[in-house]
Amino acid sequence: MSRTTRHLRASRLATAGIAATTATLLAVALSPAAHADPRPTRAAAVENAASALVAHAASLGLTSAQDTNVRDVIVDKDGTQHVRYDRTYRQLPVLGGDFVVHLTPGGDYRGADRATRAEVSVASVTPAVSAPRAADLAANALRAANLGESLKKLNAKPQLVVDALHGTPKLAWRTDAVAQDSLGNPVARTVLTDARTGAQIDAWDSIETAAGDGQSLYGGTVPLETTVSGSTYQLKDPTRGNTYTGDAANKTDLCIFGICISRAPSTVFTDADNHWGTGATADRASAAVDAQYGTDKTWDYYKNVHGRNGIAGDGKGSYNRVHYGNNYNNAFWDDSCFCMTYGDGDGTTFGPLVALDVAGHEMTHGVTSKTAALTYSGESGGLNEATSDILGTMVEWYANNASDQGDYLIGEKIVRSGFGKAALRFMDKPSKDGNSADSWSSSVGNLDVHYSSGVANHFAYLLAEGSGAKTVNGVSYDSPTSNGSTVTGIGRDKVGAIWYRALTVYMTSSTNYAGARTATLNAAKDLYGTGSAEYNAVASAWSAVNVN
Template sequence: PKAADIATAALRLANVGETLRGLVAKPQLMVDALHGKPKLAWRTEATGKDSLGNPMARVVLTDAVTGKQIDAWDSIETAAGDGRSLYAGTVPLQTTKSGSAYQLTDPTRGNTYTGDTQNKTDSCILILCYKRAAAPVLTDADNHWGTGAGSDRASAAVDAQYGTDTTWDYYKKVHGRSGIAGDGKGSYNRVHYGSAYNNAFWDDGCFCMTYGDGDGTTFGPLVSLDVSGHEMSHGVTSKTAALTYSGEPGGLNEATSDIFGTLVEFYAANPSDPGDWRIGEKVVKSGFGRSALRYMDQPSKDGASADCWTSSVGSLDVHYSSGVANHFAYLLAEGSGPKTIGGVAHNGTTCDGTKVTGIGRAELGAIWYRALTVYMTSSTKYAGARTATLNAAKDLYGAGSAEYAAVGAAWSAVSVK
């Protein structure tokens, strides 16, 4: 009984924050010869399910005499699979073997998983949701997920999982950040939310991403790579600067997600979805009236976003006031003037007629990430963002560096001085 209690406690500890149900622990007496001198030990596998019905399991080895824990490990098997996505071609997936089937859960990235809401919606009053639509993890018999067609519900799930994986890898390998919250824990995805739902969103309350299928006329399923990177980056902002989602801080919040969503797309280097400075170009349909949600080289091309800062920018919707920072980011990375990127024509205009020389996407990412995580606060406005990025550039490259000078020039080019 003591061995069972130890194993159950170990499973709970390994899944702090989860509500585990149906816990079962079965000790087996054995001789442990792998941890020093052979000795009697209890090998106990504790199993249970999380709040969404996904299985959890951990094996604990306990000294049969002293009752001390010798070793412990997760006992759900990792497997390498692949998926045919809607937008990104065939992509690799790390999944979990459970019995004779596979789950779309990635234990190599904090147990991130993707579930299907079966077109259900959340129960909310205003912005407070008291019951979220459950999204049990998807399963598959052969670990080859989706067909690449929208008629197969797993195809959109492949895009969502791939987007989560790529965003995790970008933050981990480029910025040294382990998971959205920086704690090594994975978020999860809910696909097929609602009916003809034209949106995708990050929710801090469930620490999850939710994707609608679109109405088929203006949008297809909103699971493209840059949308995933955008929405998950809202989670990063929430855990760092916590930029208020209104006024100029709200525009910076949205721009942060556009910037990192774009950098995630470039990081992936996926030939089916080459990097560019358009947001959501894969999900928009002809009925939307334009080729992307937003254009970072010339934000005003969407008909509403601001290219240049003015004192009234803070009164715009945050998706439009973000244009100033998006414009800055493009100019800092790519410079002004026409160029073709990812097979798409871009033209970095400036508000003051100056020419700006870009310093590269990696440098933009490094500067913005440090500014976000070290210098920005919930109330940072555009003038403060200029100061924050200059401080970040000084930290990273020096006050006399070309990078520091380029940050100042790019902000001046969008009228933030």
């Protein structure tokens, strides 16, 4: 099912428009599965929310200059509905304009969570700074962020937006600057520029990575669902939305003005006897096995645990590219291709980045982009990365693979001697990596998002396992608290349930750590009740990392 889009002008919602949209939505909804489920359909939830937008336009800050687009729909088991919207102002995207409408099982308005409470309005949508000037400023910002690198094929594509993420809404240029480093590997940065003055408002890396997190080829023998094609088999899984894995042939993408005019190949792997790889890097199919297996387990985790059918919730599969670039020490999720990409590592610092928790981490970026869309900067950026660490870790535990057992270490399988540490990140005490924050402070938002994520990672560990020294699944941990308290864990399954619901129902693009506390408390209340042991544990675990 494609994402349903609804345009709303609060002062003039035409009845005919509602009827036409309703007919389209009901046509999609009329399926055997829909009739078998007593809960409201997604289409019904969207229609209920559309009525709520009209009735509550003022409290939601909607005006005749604004339109709304449905981004995601969640219908709880009891029929409670949550419809997430993006907002535009005079046809310009509003960064931080997103909100979630909450409805009762009967479709009545219950409330909303908004990324911003500020009035979304600007004096003019005509910029004083030209698009070419904004592109030059973003290109310079990308160069500055990659000092010491000789960048080539550098391009920047500006888009005029209304920025409501950084205080009073203002007209801005959002520019995606992309280039290749000296090895031909991609670098990218999103730069937000004041369209009146040319001042930089914010900037962040726009390739969402696990910072080298990955796995060598140690997943053991794993089951794979494949597709028969003539006399051969394709590494394509028809049971999981036709997700497949292809060979990038050590090439990279070529992108100009933010548009990829050519991509590294993703030639689907084939095999004659349906026995794939050898478990050694010399066989190119071995990395493909790990990537496909990681995709399978991530799909299964979200579907079987959270009821989410695919990354976008639409049943459609993504795809993987392995052997990307030359000695590329990274892996990334790319929304534009809806795909996962894995480098081979340099062999000294990292091995091939096809680990189980890497797959879970990176594809969770896809889930985040389709739900809360946490901005990849400041505290929301740390929460974006932490979401991938937390739920990627849950994927690893869910898989229950004897060769890669569940733990609270990030990237432990792929680090090599040149890295100098046993893992990329440590959830029980994030500062063990030398950079991450164990607890919140007013300066956390200034850290790289892979390090500011430590606050939420620490919270999640404490909530799952509790504080103090202990051994879990053969790994020793010793988790402190910032306030000297003792935290009793509630188990990782409940942590995953609380975090997923907070992400998909309550968080917005601008959620910070204080907002994450509120969102997870709301999720715990929904799942276990106000005053429950789980609700109180969430509060205690946040206080233990100084989020009060």
